[in-house]
Amino acid sequence: MDLILNPWPWYVGGPLIAGIMFLLLWVGRRFGMSSNLRTVCAAAGGAKASSFFDYNWKDERWNLIVALGAVIGGWIAMNLLSTDAAVALHPDVIDQLQQLGISDAGKAFMPEKFFTANAWSDPKSLLILLGGGFLVGFGARYAGGCTSGHAISGLSNLQLGSLIAVIGFFIGGLVMNHFLLPYIL
Amino acid sequence: MRSLSYLFIGILFGITMFKVEAASWFRIYEMFQFKSFHMYGIIGSALFLGVIIIQYIKSKQLKDAFGTPITIAPKEKTIARYLIGGTFFGLGWALSGACPGPMYTLVGAGFSPILVVIFGAVLGTFVYGVLKKYLPH
Numbered sequence: 001m002d003l004i005l006n007p008w009p010w011y012v013g014g015p016l017i018a019g020i021m022f023l024l025l026w027v028g029r030r031f032g033m034s035s036n037l038r039t040v041c042a043a044a045g046g047a048k049a050s051s052f053f054d055y056n057w058k059d060e061r062w063n064l065i066v067a068l069g070a071v072i073g074g075w076i077a078m079n080l081l082s083t084d085a086a087v088a089l090h091p092d093v094i095d096q097l098q099q100l101g102i103s104d105a106g107k108a109f110m111p112e113k114f115f116t117a118n119a120w121s122d123p124k125s126l127l128i129l130l131g132g133g134f135l136v137g138f139g140a141r142y143a144g145g146c147t148s149g150h151a152i153s154g155l156s157n158l159q160l161g162s163l164i165a166v167i168g169f170f171i172g173g174l175v176m177n178h179f180l181l182p183y184i185l
Numbered sequence: 186m187r188s189l190s191y192l193f194i195g196i197l198f199g200i201t202m203f204k205v206e207a208a209s210w211f212r213i214y215e216m217f218q219f220k221s222f223h224m225y226g227i228i229g230s231a232l233f234l235g236v237i238i239i240q241y242i243k244s245k246q247l248k249d250a251f252g253t254p255i256t257i258a259p260k261e262k263t264i265a266r267y268l269i270g271g272t273f274f275g276l277g278w279a280l281s282g283a284c285p286g287p288m289y290t291l292v293g294a295g296f297s298p299i300l301v302v303i304f305g306a307v308l309g310t311f312v313y314g315v316l317k318k319y320l321p322h
Contacts, residue, residue, distance in 0.1 A: 004204075007204060007205070007206050008201075008204040008205045008206075009205075009226075010205065010222070010223050010224075010225075010226030010227045010230060011226065011230055012205065013201060013204070013205025013207065013226075013227045013230075013231075014226060014227045014228065014229065014230025014231040014232075014233075014234070015230055015231070015234055016197070016201045016205075017201060017227065017231040018230075018231045018232075018233075018234035018235045018238060019234075020194060020197060020198050020201065021231075021235055021238070022238050023190075023194050023197075024194060025242065025249065025255050025257075026249050026250050026255075027187065027190045027191070027194070027249065027250055027251075028249045028250070028251055028253055028255075029191070030257065033284070033285040033286035033289075034284075034285040034306075034310075036285075037285065037306050037307050037309075037310040038310055038314070040307050040310075041307060041310050041311045041314060046311060046314060049311070049314065049315050050314040050315045050317065052313075052314035052315075052317050053311075053314050062187070062188070062191045065188055065191040065192050065195065066191050066192075066194060066195035066198065067195060067289045068192065068195060068289075069191065069192045069193065069194060069195015069196040069197075069198065069199060070195045070196070070198050070199035070202070070286060070289035070290050070293070071195075071199065071289045071290070071292045071293040072192075072195070072196050072199060072293055073195060073196040073197065073198060073199020073200040073201070073202070073203070073290060073293065074199045074200075074202070074203050074208070074289065074290035074291060074292060074293025074294040075199075075293035075294065075295070076196065076199070076200055076293075077199065077200045077203035077204050077290070077293075077294065078203060078293070078294035078295060081200065081203075081204060082203075082204070085203075087206050087209045087211045087212060089211055089212075089215055089220075089221070090215060090218075090220035090221050092218075092220055093211070093214065093215045093218055093220050093221075096218070097211075097214065105211060106211075108211075109206070109208075109209050109211075109294070109296075110209060110210050110211070110282075110291070110296050111210055111211070114210070114298060115210065115291070115296040115298050115299065116296065116297075116298070117297060117298075119298040119301075120297070120298060125298065126298070126301055128280060128281075129281060129298055129299075129301040129302045129305065130301050130302070130304065130305040130308075131277075131280065131305065132277045132278075132280035132281025132282075132283075132302055132305065133277065133281055133283075133288075133301065133302035133303060133304065133305020133306040133308070133309065134277065134305040134306070134308055134309040134312075135273050135274065135276045135277025135278075135280065135281075135305075135309060136274060136277035136278060136281060136283070136284065136285065136302070136305070136306050136309065137277075137285075137305060137306030137307060137308065137309025137310040137311075137313070138270075138273055138274075138277075138309030138310065138312055138313045139270050139271065139272070139273030139274025139275070139276070139277055139309070140270070140274050140285060140306075140309075140310070141270070141309075141310050141313040141314070142266060142269065142270025142273055142274075142313050142320065143266060143267050143269075143270030143271045143273075143274055144260065144261070144266060144267070144270065145260075146274060146284050146285045146286075147278070147284040147285075147286070148284075148285075148286055150267075150271075151228055151232075152228070152231050152232065152235055153235070153257075154260055155232055155235070155236075156232060156235030156236050156238065156239045157239050157257050157259070158236065158239075159259060159260040160260075160262070161260030161261055161262065161263070161264075161267045162260055162267070164264055164267035164268050164271065165267040165268075165270065165271040165274075166271065167268070167271065168267060168268045168269070168270065168271020168272040168273075168274065168275060169271050169272075169274055169275040169278060170217075170275060171268075171271070171272045171275060172271065172272040172273060172274060172275020172276040172277075172278070172279065173213075173217045173275035173276070173278050173279040174217055174275075174279075175272075175275075175276065175279075176217075176275065176276045176277075176278075176279035176280050177214065177217035177218065177279045178217070180276075180280075181214075181279065181280070184280070
């Protein structure tokens with residue numbers, strides 16, 4: 001039981017992700033978790049603003065159902081399958097984050113400053129979350145996929161485009177992490 | 186029935202993202218600091234098996250559960266959209282600590298401000314749709 005309640009190691013997680021990719025192929029779909037954002041825009045009448053959203057979004061409802069499942073899965077994992085969700089980070093990372101004002105590094109699953117209810121009354125936190133989300137949504141559609149679509153599915157299919165996209169993910173991620181986050185946090 | 190299979194796969198995905206801590210802002214930060222093998226192990230082992238699975242499907246021309254041959258559309262042969270779009274995505278990934286899949290997982294796990302990230306992601310998707318014809322691809 002402890003094996004389930006403790007955090008799962010990478011060699012369990014990676015194969016599970018590959019299995020999920022296979023299951024989606026097997027039910028006639030493709031692994032890509034950002035497509036549902038486009039479906040939301042299309043369902044909300046985005047076709048009036050751009051032909052990019054002018055398609056029969058009802059055919060893509062499946063990706064909203066997968067997203068709903070991910071919400072339920074998150075609830076199950078947090079409430080039924082975890083005793084202590086604290087992430088065991090590298091000590092250097094804990095020190096570094098504490099210096100940047102993230103005091104709960106190593107003691108929590110998410111930084112409280114941004115992801116607990118307190119953040120709702122902190123305009124700076126909300127702006128960071130909004131900006132981060134915007135870049136993820138914009139970048140994922142621009143690149144034609146996100147971590148699941150490119151780093152897992154695309155690379156598994158040996159696509160050069162996906163390799164370039166993953167290189168881009170790391171260029172952007174490293175710039176943000178090393179040069180911008182110290183000023184933003 | 187098909188809807189139920191999508192829901193089941195989503196649940197399995199959500200549990201996995203949380204339990205392997207791929208949904209944790211901290212793990213993404215640590216990954217970009219190159220201080221832990223954890224995230225690289227997850228992506229690497231998923232890829233190792235993923236390549237085998239996809240190559241097997243292709244070589245055996247497997248069919249899905251409904252008898253339709255499994256085909257995977259190749260990505261376009263351009264560079265600009267992947268490099269530029271990817272860089273935008275990476276900036277957001279490192280800032281919000283969440284890629285699109287884990288965002289939904291975190292809603293369920295009760296980290297309510299993630300809803301702001303999701304709202305931003307929908308907005309970003311919408312703005313891309315509007316600007317698409319002006320952007321280099």
